[in-house]
Amino acid sequence: MTDAASAFDLPDGQALAALVAGKLCHDFISPAGAIGSGLDLLKDPTAQDMRDDAMGLIESSARKMIALVAFARVAFGASTSAERFSGGELGALVAGLTEGGRATLHWRVADETFSRAEARALVNLAYLAMAALPSGGAAVAAARREADALVIEGLAEGPRARLKPEATAGLAGRPLTEGLPGQWIQPYWLWLTVADAGGALEVNVEEGRVALLARMPN
Template identity: 75%
Template sequence: MTDAAPTSALPDGQALATLVAGKLCHDFISPAGAISSGLDLLKDPSAQDMRDDAMSLIEQSAKKMVALVNFARVAFGAATSAERFSGAELGELVSGLTEGGRATMDWQVGERSFSKPQARALINLAYLTVAALPSGGAATIGVRESGDILTLEGKAEGNRARLKGEAIAGLAGQPLSEGLPGQWIQPYWLWLTVHDAGGELVTTAEEGRVTLSAHMPN
């Protein structure tokens, strides 16, 4: 599957903002709801024996919420006033979201720095690489340079490595024909980020392996 997108039926302006906002709300609602539940337990006089469990739930959910916000600021937003990001700090953003899951991530990015578009593409690509391993496996994230081209690559290897139909469409820059918009928008956002920077996104899927490669101007 290569980078080749039709221009019809693709979201723009408010429609695109609505889809991104919807995904973020979906991501935030789980830890936010868990924090609220933990606080309700703390206030319930009949549930004082569950105080330790409530505090643990609040702590874990707050950590998840902070990780989501930090990731989203770079992956979907304008991030900070910084114009460049180090490989180490980008790795921390991704690991903050993916740690504790079934898949492991090997961050082989090194210490080079990345522009905002490159950073946005890299962490979205890394997250989607890990997401291609719902039953576990190994995700390897690497970067290489060739002349004026910077290649960001994610390899997902596992017995059930796969991409959903929505993700396949999004990664090809194609409109969503069926399925869930929430499963489509982040892959499409990655394609849009790479495409708008003058790059190309290539996706390959075979038994036990999914590879995402973004070729961007360096």
């Protein structure tokens, strides 16, 4: 890769793998670094009065890391033996990742089973609906079966609900010509997951409202 434009012109498997790896490293570095800082405090003989704070930092950061890994295994990877996932299981993955944020998530997905591709689309779409609410608000993730398709909906409503230009490009399956690759890859990954399954992804952005809808053949 020599520049952003050429890197995203027609991303192949190797380029996509590098971008996903970069996204995951970016997500993991914060809790991993916090765990390291907490361990340093525990070992510092001059900071023993901060032992409880250090243990709290390690505990919360470890929970965050575990939630990130569990989510990433379904959202990005195939490093799980499961071929089908329950709605409750997927809801717990998204909740673990978004817990403590400014926005709230309402999970309206029946506890039925979903294929690996369906699960990947569902958790990514739910996460991106939450990510559209940087200043808080409410997001809804829902799924329903129709005669010939699974319909997944994500609705985000809040005072500053929006999609960044990189996310808009990714959700439309367009290459990134400028902006941050890390903000593009997950939306593009969702589009690619839905498209590879023979489905379609719709995006609607209004003031204070972002709606995402994926339709995947049964």
